Amino acid sequence: MGGETLFGRIWNLHRIKPLGGGVDLLFVDRHLVHDLEAGPRLAALAARGLPVLRPDLTFATPDHAVVTTPGRATAATAAAADGTTSAGSLLADMRRRTAAAGIKLFDLGEPGQGIVHVIGPELGLSLPGLLIVCGDSHTCTHGGLGALAFGIGSSEVEHVLATQSLRQSRPATLRLRIDGRRAPGVGAKDLMLYAIGRFGTAAARGHAIEYAGAAVVALDVEARLTLCNLSIEMGAKIGMIAPDSTVFEYIAGRHYAPKGAQWEPAVAAWSALASDADAVFDRELCVDAAAVAPQITWGTSPQDVVGIDAVVPDPDAVGDPALRRSRRAALDYMGLSPGQRLEGTPIDWVFIGSCTNGRLSDLREAAAVVRGRRVAARVNAWVVPGSENVRRAARAEGLDKIFLEAGFQWREPGCSLCLGANGELIPPGQRSVSTTNRNFVGRQGPGARTHIASPATAAAAAIAGAIADVRKLPPAQVR
Template sequence: MGTTLARKIWDLHRVASMGGDDLLYIDLHLLHEVNTPQAFDGLRAAGRTVRRPDLTVGTEDHNTPTISVDRAVRDPRAVEQSALMRANCQEFGIPLHRLGNPGQGIVHVIGPELGLTRPGMTVVCCDSHTTTHGAFGALALGIGTSQVEHVLATQTLPLRWPGTMAVTVNGALPSGVTAKDLAMALIARIGTAGGRGSIIEYRGEAITSLSMEGRMTLCNMSVEAGARAGLVAPDETTFAFLRDRPGMPQGTEWEAETAFWESLRTDEDAVFDHEVVLDASELSPYVSWGTHPGQSVPLHDTVPDPAAIQDEEERAAAERALEYMDLKPGTPMRDIRVDTVFVGSCTNGRIEDLRVVAEVLRGRTVSEEVSVIIVPGSAQVRRQAVAEGMDLVFGEAGADFRAAAGCSMCAALNEDRLGPGQRAASTTNRNYEGRQGKGARTHLVAPAVAAATAVAGRLAAPTDLEARG
């Protein structure tokens, strides 16, 4: 019997086996300011050092203000977290991308951007959306604070093999359908626990046709299906993205590296624990209506009626979600008005995402009833957007293109948050109650739908704008 890609990477990094767990060597450990102080305190208490500071990288992203790189962090707790991050990284010799640094940005944006994330690696971070890095054929896992300390001290991590799931998407995605729509359609089908305990490998024509940005979006959302990780086998698209990144090998070393990367494939006779098959031609732009990503429908659909849901728990959850979202069953999704549009996050804050938004907004004006905030995923993304003139497009349309990078309204840990009862179309990954602010109502959308919604003042696709002229 053949071996899956996930198992190959796992086995290559297994240092030892003990009591049902495997001890894996970790190639890259990413840190941010929110979930790490306790781990460093544990190191000091035990008299330990960081085993491989050269394989550890920190960034400031969750608490960072986005209005200006010179704006001070206001929340006392955030101030403390940022100060501890800087002090800890300095003490233990860990490179840190501070606010204002050219390499600063959301941890899952700068990892690939700086050439840190590569095929065949094991990558960990104290953040659930570490799954993003699986787009490069890496085994990327979100971990907890105690595990952070273990990796810092030993550069290893004890883990139990989680099992595998294959998600095959046959055919080509229709025009206007993106990786975000694919992710939401998948979660709507299998549920937020459908991938629980699994490493999902995405396969099929629709997947190999995605850009690296699209693959990162898809793998990013894997955790919303309950998966432990998500990954895509590396190919020429992967190599082209990485070729000119910092630190990449050159000449014969590059050839040797890519030869290894090309070997990272699931064997044809490998067997997955679970398999899901989707027909890409049946997909369309998706939008969430409830309070988790699984509560999503095509944009052309209506708000579901809980009475039609047979499962009692699912029906009760839908009823609670509609009450929180202040929506009525049968309401066309395109009739739902919003007062805020947010573009950004580790899901959709890359240069490709901003290009899509700029293309929709070019020559158009944001609705007077809508506030639009666009936050780049990294300082590099912002520089590139400015170089391409997107800042002018956003400004002329009436959108607020922020000067600094960060998680912003996705996590609502800084001043970028919604007020009670405010409704947003958001390119983020979670629409939980209060995720973007206490009492806030979030509709998850892809960047193109976010931009069209900003102009229409209600949930809309770019084709809706074209139809009305």
């Protein structure tokens, strides 16, 4: 019998009791609620006559459905998802019902508002060893701090509101080791897209991923959040990294982080959260970071990805008939041909933002490429900061000016063009390089064609007006 894994340790810490059949009742430490769920779920709970059990551990913010127009005064209104508030505004309902339940709401314009997966770490709500849930599949992001975090459905959101717990089957474990050194121009986004391309979008289904290895330890906290964010695109609803001093330094002093007499015991407890040397994982996968080039997707699944200097793969080279069909359909949707070079393919849009790449370090990475250059004439280029705090910090260091002077739009925080839930859409047939997480058919709008890439690659595309290799960009004009 091997030792315990990081995942197993945190899972066991939260087990209220076993329910039989491999299902445990787990305690939830933090519940983040966004605007598509808050109103409808709180309404459903009220209709059952049930109170919110722990409003003090529940935090809400509007991100999915709010417009990101610069200077937005009021949010867009949109009908609720399941008809309980069909004609009402999601935001109005969210404000009213969170206030009534005593749930803290980070509202538009307030520090704290932003994409749920950006604000959790940023505010110190997300901590190592916590069990964190949210009605959004990218909740795995918070695993970058060493939390056990996963996305849940609407019924489960209601369950957590009512009981601060969840009934869950324990997943299997998978360790993904990323060793070696990254080449210049290669970031966490590229590492993970490469892994998804190599192992497939279903590879980690039913598993909790632990990322380990020298290239993972070398990542700063925001890059770890990006890495874990993409776990769900490999099929795992949980992805996590053992917390270390890099994480503890990041957390210290954040608004909701433990302070005073609680700090030292907390760090001591977090320091014990690692997999034992003899821990046994159900599966092990490896990637050599040194072999990874900047990545870009060509199809309609995150696994449809290649190095930026590669050509579009030929579906007919695939043996499996179902995969061959789906690849042909993907190329048809994307308006690409087998063997075509991706570099130089003209684009219409660039979107920099999202829970994957909407943090300050992502904006810095893009700004470093954009500085002293101009967005190509035909390109609509948007920067949507991941949160109000990111927006303010970026402005304080002048990043907004760099983007605006280059011809980007500098917008208000939210999910925006990542999924278009707020009505911001890429028109049919138009091509975008986006720093987001999903290139599914229709993800950025009906008929929209999405290429996922890193902030640096997206910025390079905006300048070139085409898919471009950031490593080959001509020098910027000195101004």
